[in-house]
Amino acid sequence: MASVEKRIRDGRTTYQARWRDDQGRQRKKSFPKKGDADRYAATVEADKLRGTYIEPSRITVAEYAQRWAESRPHRPTTARRTEMMVRLHIAGTRLGGRRLADVRPSEVQAWATDRGKVLAPTTLRQTVGLLRSVYAAAVLDRLVASSPVVRVQLPRHEKERVVPLTVEQVAALAAALPGRYRAMVVVQAGLGLRIGELLALRVENVDFLRRTVRIEWQFTVGSKGERSEPKTPRSKRTIPAPHVVLDALAAHLAAYRAGDDGTIFTTRMGSPLGHVYYGYDLLGRAATKAGLPEGTTSHDLRHHYASVLLAAGESVVAIAERLGHEDASLVLSTYGHLMPGSDDRTRSAIDSAWATANAACAPNVPRDAPAVR
The missing domain is CATH 1.10.443.10 (Intergrase catalytic core)
Incomplete structure (x- = not known):
């Protein structure tokens, strides 16, 4: 069971919550107020009972992303590209230095917006996808309760149609x-x-x-x-x-x-x-x-x-x-836009479907009506 101990050091009073994780290792965390320590201790015990306990960790986003990349069974080219993306666009940013469990969705959005200034739309989507995969692995490793890479808004990108060489x-x-x-x-x-x-x-x-x-x-x-x-x-x-x-x-x-x-x-x-x-x-x-x-x-x-x-x-x-x-x-x-004859097939399909309805839909013109010139 988690417990709370009062500690005084250098004239400063703190309250230390102590508990054992799901591996039996001793863990602790200090709070300035006893009420905060009590609530945290109770939350830890409740999470352990529900099976949702998350191990406190000081690992940063960049550190975990690098470990994740090294553990993937990537082909050599994919491994090099992934390592470069982690190094330049995660480790090389403010987000990379943040503790993995402390990152909020708003921080991910700010990071994606910043990366959008230097990356092409396709590369930006790949980079955000990489971060999403990193956090998905962190959830499975029970280092975070949920992923903050959610509802990330990216610049609209219309893929240009291929114009083949003759x-x-x-x-x-x-x-x-x-x-x-x-x-x-x-x-x-x-x-x-x-x-x-x-x-x-x-x-x-x-x-x-x-x-x-x-x-x-x-x-x-x-x-x-x-x-x-x-x-x-x-x-x-x-x-x-x-x-x-x-x-x-x-x-x-x-x-x-x-x-x-x-x-x-x-x-x-x-x-x-x-x-x-x-x-x-x-x-x-x-x-x-x-x-x-x-x-x-x-x-x-x-x-x-x-x-x-x-x-x-x-x-x-x-x-x-x-x-x-x-x-x-x-x-x-x-x-698909290069498929030959698509315009004619479109016209023929609609004409065929409406062939039986042409007579019913034709305008009722009186016989003695003047011709339209």
């Missing part, structure tokens, strides 16, 4: 690159690969006879040529290879020797290309030279691939499989 624009982008790297644009646009999948492609992954390309590995940012598992289980896939891709690969391999481990696209020194060098340095300059829209990246080649398949009438499920998506709904949400 075949002519992709060809211009390839032509603007040095000869050694032109095939990379054709292969990425012709297979819909993620940048890491493109960079990790090996000769053994290409079956010229069966006209397929097998995606099994990827290079992550900062991987320094070390291959890792693709983004999701469905990212391991076999993609039908069109002639334009196979011809580009054959010409590239005839002109440029593959790496010692079979990597198809390498630098002049024979080493694998990095994300930044290909995706930003090479493509960035080429996009400007080709007069493509500002902000064009390698991911736009993946969008191009999906748009071409949609225009050809390929099913959403098949496109999701080719892209390595877990869920076909992502294809619909990203590319």
